[in-house]
Amino acid sequence: MNRKSVVALGASAVALIAATTLAVGPAQAHDSNSEEKTVTLTAKLRQLNGSGASGTATAVVSGQKIKHIEVHAKGLTPDAPHAQHIHYGKQAENECPTLKLDTNKDGRLTTLEGVPAYGPVVVSLNTTGETTPASFLDVTRFPVSKDGKYNYSRNNINFTDVAGTGYPGAGGTGTAKQIADAIRDGKGVLVIHGQDYDGNGKYNFSNPEGASELNPNLPAEATDPAVCGVLEEH
Numbered sequence: 001m002n003r004k005s006v007v008a009l010g011a012s013a014v015a016l017i018a019a020t021t022l023a024v025g026p027a028q029a030h031d032s033n034s035e036e037k038t039v040t041l042t043a044k045l046r047q048l049n050g051s052g053a054s055g056t057a058t059a060v061v062s063g064q065k066i067k068h069i070e071v072h073a074k075g076l077t078p079d080a081p082h083a084q085h086i087h088y089g090k091q092a093e094n095e096c097p098t099l100k101l102d103t104n105k106d107g108r109l110t111t112l113e114g115v116p117a118y119g120p121v122v123v124s125l126n127t128t129g130e131t132t133p134a135s136f137l138d139v140t141r142f143p144v145s146k147d148g149k150y151n152y153s154r155n156n157i158n159f160t161d162v163a164g165t166g167y168p169g170a171g172g173t174g175t176a177k178q179i180a181d182a183i184r185d186g187k188g189v190l191v192i193h194g195q196d197y198d199g200n201g202k203y204n205f206s207n208p209e210g211a212s213e214l215n216p217n218l219p220a221e222a223t224d225p226a227v228c229g230v231l232e233e234h
């Protein structure tokens with residue numbers, strides 16, 4: 001895989017996701033939980049696309065920062081990188097997608113088909129370096145599943161302003177504070193991508209899935225969602 005092209009094409013794919021976000025609607029009432037307090041959120045991660053994968057996630061959110069996050073996943077495509085993100089959109093359902101969103105009826109949910117449910121990427125949960133949506137497909141910095149499992153943790157991830165999250169104004173940009181507040185309110189959705197549909201042990205371009213809608217240099221197997229869970233206070 002050409003690493004440079006993966007990084008370079010990440011930004012245009014972000015724009016693509018942003019463009020799919022729904023038009024800006026009227027402002028909604030502010031939720032009561034939107035204070036700058038510290039909240040611990042957990043998610044039960046359930047399979048998408050018949051991956052058979054599962055897991056749990058915990059995030060401690062304080063101010064405009066994730067003080068600590070951990071993701072424990074198993075049953076993933078083994079020994080392969082798995083892009084993982086927090087998704088959120090003001091106009092999204094803030095839920096995990098179902099096959100109702102399989103608009104082309106091919107029996108699988110692509111990342112873009114899931115956007116009405118979970119929204120665009122707001123945080124890239126990678127292992128090193130910057131964590132904004134710009135890194136969302138830099139697969140060289142995402143966890144690799146050892147025998148299908150990994151335990152990921154990272155501290156002090158700052159929320160940032162993200163265009164295309166559906167807020168009023170130019171670009172539908174949500175501020176770091178608006179996004180942090182929404183995540184605290186249980187509207188963040190954690191998604192792990194990467195699903196070896198044909199079980200040949202690697203992500204490939206074989207039909208029927210072919211190339212990713214997000215980046216023609218990546219197989220769809222590398223970017224389709226494999227598990228999903230809503231980060232909520234319990």
Ligand SMILES: [Cu+2]
Nearest residue numbers: 084085121191
């Ligand atoms: Cu994602």
